[in-house]
Amino acid sequence: MGRTPRDVTDTELAILQQLWDHGARTIRQLTDALYPTGGQAQYATVQKLLDRLAEKGHVRRDRSGSAHVFSAAVGREELIGRRLRDVAEKLCGGSLTPLLTHLVKTRKLSDQERQDLRDLIDKQDSPEG
16 A cells, blocks of 8 residues: 655654644754754755655744744644554554544553543533534
């Protein structure tokens, strides 16, 4: 199964996580965070990954300063939703039920996680849901 053009690799995801967690960053800041002992090769790798993410529409580049600054153009929740819908489509015929059931059965949920799920289901059942 090939990747869709807008799909994100694990390495690209690491960059997005940095941008989501820390806000806009330069290539140098991202390289230092991802490859603390890295050099010019790692800087070039991060630059190429940012170019790919920009082509996919996942990051924005601000060229107004001396160093280009990158920020996430896609939110974490949006990307999670897109990837989970893709998994459900590929593995479960589009149904989320087997996917959600498996996740709940194979991992012990905290009290807070269980309450959050109950609240979400209650919200879905309400007329305003």
